Amino acid sequence: MGRVRNRNKNKATETASQPSAETPIDAKKQTKDNSSLNETKKEVAPSTATAPPKTKPKAKKPKTTAPSSDLPAIKVSTDEADQGKFESLGISSSLKDAIRDMGFTKMTDIQARSIPAALSGRDILGAAKTGSGKTAAFLIPIIELLSKISFKPHNGTGAMVVSPTRELALQIYGVLRQLMVFQTQTFGVVIGGANRQSEAEKLAKGVNILVATPGRLVDHMQNTTGFVYRNCKVLVIDEADRILDVGFEKETRLIVKLLPPERQTLLFSATQTTKVKDLARISLKKGPLYVNVDEDKVDSTADNLQQGFVVVEVTKRFTLLYTFLRRNLKKKVIVFLSTCQMVDFYRELFNYIDVPVLGLHGKLAQTKRSATFFEFHNAERGILLCTNVAARGLDIPEVDWIVQCEAPDDPANYIHRVGRTARAGRNGQSVLFLLPNEIKYLQYLKIAKVPLQEYDIGANRLPNLQPHLDRLIQGNKYLTNSAKQAFRSFIMDYHSRKHKDVFDIRKLAVQPLAASLGLTSVPSVGPKVNLGEVDSISNDTDDDESEGEGEFEVSREKSDKEGAKELHSGHGSGKSQPGLKHKAKGGHSRDSKPFKRQKKAD
Numbered sequence: 001m002g003r004v005r006n007r008n009k010n011k012a013t014e015t016a017s018q019p020s021a022e023t024p025i026d027a028k029k030q031t032k033d034n035s036s037l038n039e040t041k042k043e044v045a046p047s048t049a050t051a052p053p054k055t056k057p058k059a060k061k062p063k064t065t066a067p068s069s070d071l072p073a074i075k076v077s078t079d080e081a082d083q084g085k086f087e088s089l090g091i092s093s094s095l096k097d098a099i100r101d102m103g104f105t106k107m108t109d110i111q112a113r114s115i116p117a118a119l120s121g122r123d124i125l126g127a128a129k130t131g132s133g134k135t136a137a138f139l140i141p142i143i144e145l146l147s148k149i150s151f152k153p154h155n156g157t158g159a160m161v162v163s164p165t166r167e168l169a170l171q172i173y174g175v176l177r178q179l180m181v182f183q184t185q186t187f188g189v190v191i192g193g194a195n196r197q198s199e200a201e202k203l204a205k206g207v208n209i210l211v212a213t214p215g216r217l218v219d220h221m222q223n224t225t226g227f228v229y230r231n232c233k234v235l236v237i238d239e240a241d242r243i244l245d246v247g248f249e250k251e252t253r254l255i256v257k258l259l260p261p262e263r264q265t266l267l268f269s270a271t272q273t274t275k276v277k278d279l280a281r282i283s284l285k286k287g288p289l290y291v292n293v294d295e296d297k298v299d300s301t302a303d304n305l306q307q308g309f310v311v312v313e314v315t316k317r318f319t320l321l322y323t324f325l326r327r328n329l330k331k332k333v334i335v336f337l338s339t340c341q342m343v344d345f346y347r348e349l350f351n352y353i354d355v356p357v358l359g360l361h362g363k364l365a366q367t368k369r370s371a372t373f374f375e376f377h378n379a380e381r382g383i384l385l386c387t388n389v390a391a392r393g394l395d396i397p398e399v400d401w402i403v404q405c406e407a408p409d410d411p412a413n414y415i416h417r418v419g420r421t422a423r424a425g426r427n428g429q430s431v432l433f434l435l436p437n438e439i440k441y442l443q444y445l446k447i448a449k450v451p452l453q454e455y456d457i458g459a460n461r462l463p464n465l466q467p468h469l470d471r472l473i474q475g476n477k478y479l480t481n482s483a484k485q486a487f488r489s490f491i492m493d494y495h496s497r498k499h500k501d502v503f504d505i506r507k508l509a510v511q512p513l514a515a516s517l518g519l520t521s522v523p524s525v526g527p528k529v530n531l532g533e534v535d536s537i538s539n540d541t542d543d544d545e546s547e548g549e550g551e552f553e554v555s556r557e558k559s560d561k562e563g564a565k566e567l568h569s570g571h572g573s574g575k576s577q578p579g580l581k582h583k584a585k586g587g588h589s590r591d592s593k594p595f596k597r598q599k600k601a602d
């Protein structure tokens, strides 16, 4: 815990080189800049770093190829990628030094294919799997481009990186800080929830490379006097498919519209959807470079990621999660839930029964959000319960397991969620919990090229914790209230889902769902969802007594008494082994019946 990540090495100085021919910044307007560069760097975001360039050699001038025509997007063949060494890039030695200090020697595929093109001025639509190094793929060229033209604070913002979530923005900023350690340009981050006034002051002083979330960026673009973005050379949109989702579309369109049309635009994501095409249409110049390093790959998820699913009745879901987490207390585990209230309830409940967990969702105050994120980020082991707010882009070291307690509506989000493990060539595991009525979801995953196999939960071996859970929750008003909120939010979320063929609220076992949360009756959820009607339709109320083969690694069947002891003591068998294992060795999803269930489990 508590690894220190600051890398403030040097103080900033300025380079004296002339703006190159391709900069539209009026050189005459450039004054000797002695503005509070360091102050800007310090205050726009915590722990910003600036540094003088080491010996700054005359770097090769990057070849600028203007986006030329209406021709279809060009695909870069493997042959065109250079040898893959950062050394082979025509970038400044100071930037190479920073890259080397980060421990990077060879470029990843996406870096090898997109950095040279971005340096040459091309617009790029870049796609590569989660954890493949996209962040450096867009940061390295923008740093180099601004450094080449000696961009100064009074020139305002020369490059913007837009991220859909605050945590991701902070993380990108962290990588930027490492890469900028020997550069003179200023940089910062503006995000929702942070101090707007202090951001505005720094922006007015000139933040050359700005990382931002869309809403806060638009706010500053429209309302912050002295925020200069007319010289913006490069716009980067990370998680491009996500950014146009509800809540971001208006802002993103506005950002694109307000920036100079001649700017360069780079769009990146691990999942490409029609939304990305829409965004490409409105933001990219004609003839962008389309870089999809995984186009020919069979799977859309990381190769070293082992993925499975379990079919579990709603009544067993908590017990399964509890048992799994108890067996993996020495691991680093991220558990995805569908709503903020579910995260809150499970967080309160788990901590109450001595299974320490952290909770992260979008309704937390920003200080709490950041503190939680960094605590988990820096922890060697631990459990993070979260919503989709943590699904995208977050590069948390050494996550062992991703548990999706509830399937996300959009399969793209499944891919991003599991992408929080098995990053940069490391191994990782994931498991998806599906309710019996949600099996069809597997077809969507198959279409999305996600290989996964069924795990057997051995449901008949799970301890019966429900009576003890009921007593705990019903005996605690706070937990009861939290359970009700969780129930309501879950129902509303389920009701609002797009894939009704999978997430059909009429097939949801509402009564057992409420009971599984320790509630004695079904809470009302407002006029939009008629639970009375739902109840009468649902026939899915039987408890699960499966014929599973017992491969779920529970050492022995637990009696009610033992279950109670576990819940209260917080000291179960606590094996460090993962609690789930493959049903069939070598089983794989892409045969003719890829997701055939091996035995009826419910």
Ligand SMILES: Nc1ncnc2c1ncn2[C@@H]1O[C@H](COP(=O)(O)OP(=O)(O)OP(=O)(O)O)[C@@H](O)[C@H]1O
Binding pocket: 103, 104, 105, 106, 107, 108, 111, 128, 129, 130, 131, 132, 133, 134, 135, 136, 269, 270, 392, 393, 394, 395, 419, 420, 423, 424
């Ligand atoms: N050239 C490289 N050599 C070694 N490690 C690298 C290299 N480039 C990036 N990494 C590391 O790989 C990890 C993943 O990188 P990054 O977060 O940029 O992935 P990403 O493609 O943006 O993932 P996501 O799609 O989930 O956002 C990081 O820990 C990063 O430090």
